[in-house]
Structure formats: C-alpha cells, structure tokens
Amino acid sequence: MQRWLWVKQLMSRNTLVVFLSLVFVTGSYAADLPLIITTKHTILMFNTEEDMATFNDSIKYEAASSLASIFSTPSSSDVRKEVIRKVDLLFEKAQLILDMRKPMNKVTVRMHSNEVQLQESFKKLYQQGGNLRGWYFFDNNTVYLNVKDVHEGMLAHELGHAIIDNFLSVRPPRATAEILAQYVDAHLFEELRKY
Numbered sequence: 700m701q702r703w704l705w706v707k708q709l710m711s712r713n714t715l716v717v718f719l720s721l722v723f724v725t726g727s728y729a730a731d732l733p734l735i736i737t738t739k740h741t742i743l744m745f746n747t748e749e750d751m752a753t754f755n756d757s758i759k760y761e762a763a764s765s766l767a768s769i770f771s772t773p774s775s776s777d778v779r780k781e782v783i784r785k786v787d788l789l790f791e792k793a794q795l796i797l798d799m800r801k802p803m804n805k806v807t808v809r810m811h812s813n814e815v816q817l818q819e820s821f822k823k824l825y826q827q828g829g830n831l832r833g834w835y836f837f838d839n840n841t842v843y844l845n846v847k848d849v850h851e852g853m854l855a856h857e858l859g860h861a862i863i864d865n866f867l868s869v870r871p872p873r874a875t876a877e878i879l880a881q882y883v884d885a886h887l888f889e890e891l892r893k894y
C-alpha cells in the first residue's frame with residue numbers, strides 16, 4: 700500500500716516535471732510566456748522582467764546614464780531601452796572587431812533564470828549533461844545564457860560565434876571559430892585598429 704502510494708506520488712511528480720519542462724521549452728502557456736524583445740540585431744527572450752533587470756545590471760557596456768536614473772528607480776521601460784541599446788552596441792562592436800559586417804538574421808538570445816534551467820536546455824539540445832556557462836547553437840541561431848552568470852564579455856563572445864558562423868559561406872572549424880570568438884571578448888574595450 701505504502702509502496703503504491705509512493706509510486707503514485709512519483710508519477711505525478713514526473714508528470715509535473717514534464718509539464719514544467721514543456722512550459723519552459725515552448726513558452727506557450729500564458730503564465731510562463733517569456734518576455735520577448737526584438738532589437739536591431741537580436742531577439743531577446745527573458746522569463747521575467749526581474750531577469751531582464753538582473754541582466755541589465757550585469758552587462759556593463761556604455762549604459763545610458765542620466766540624472767533622472769540616479770535619483771529614481773528606473774522603470775521597466777528604461778531597463779528595456781538600456782538592454783536593447785547595450786545588446787545592439789555589443790553586437791556591432793563584435794562585428795567591427797571581427798571585420799565581419801553584413802546583414803544577417805537576428806540572433807535569438809535565450810536568457811535562463813538560473814543555472815539549473817540553463818543546464819536543462821543543454822541536455823535537451825545535446826542529449827548529454829554539460830557545464831558550459833553559455834553557448835551558441837548554430838542550428839537555431841540561438842545564444843543560451845543564464846542571467847545570474849553573465850557579463851558583457853560572455854555575451855559579446857557568444858554573439859561573436861553567431862557572427863563568425865554566419866558570415867563565411869563555409870562555417871570555420873570549431874577551433875578557429877573559438878579563437879576568433881575569444882578575440883572578440885579580449886578586445887571588447889579597445890580602440891579598433893583600422894585595416
């Protein structure tokens with residue numbers, strides 16, 4: 700009897716887990732609809748406004764500052780504007796550093812709320828566990844990151860991968876792409892050399 704109850708509980712727990720994973724992956728349930736922001740170069744997906752604010756605080760790249768924002772709490776539309784501005788600036792800087800400028804499809808940037816969610820996404824994509832803090836997946840042109848563990852260098856690096864893999868008519872070997880992407884985050888704050 701007790702054993703049966705335990706099995707029943709386990710089953711319902713698994714059902715819940717499956718349901719929650721579905722919500723997370725598809726985002727098609729109203730309560731868990733991700734926040735989608737389309738920028739000039741990207742489509743940003745956050746789970747919540749709070750995640751967007753956390754992300755905004757972590758990305759330090761020429762944040763728009765005004766007297767008003769010092770004396771008052773920024774509204775969510777201010778945060779949104781800053782996020783859009785910073786992400787597009789970073790994207791364009793990565794393009795400049797690589798000298799790979801041409802129109803390309805908007806890159807989706809899927810922001811996860813925590814490490815567990817990020818690793819769940821990894822498992823779904825690669826059918827194995829991983830411990831990456833972020834990555835770019837070519838097949839769906841999507842960058843995967845965790846809002847609690849991100850900084851401007853990481854974002855520029857992963858956007859760099861998207862630019863590198865889509866610029867050349869043949870995708871470069873992985874090692875070559877990694878060297879180029881690392882070059883982007885290493886030189887993010889430097890003046891650009893003219894070629």
Ligand SMILES: [Zn+2]
Nearest residue numbers: 856860877880
């Ligand atoms: Zn990389």
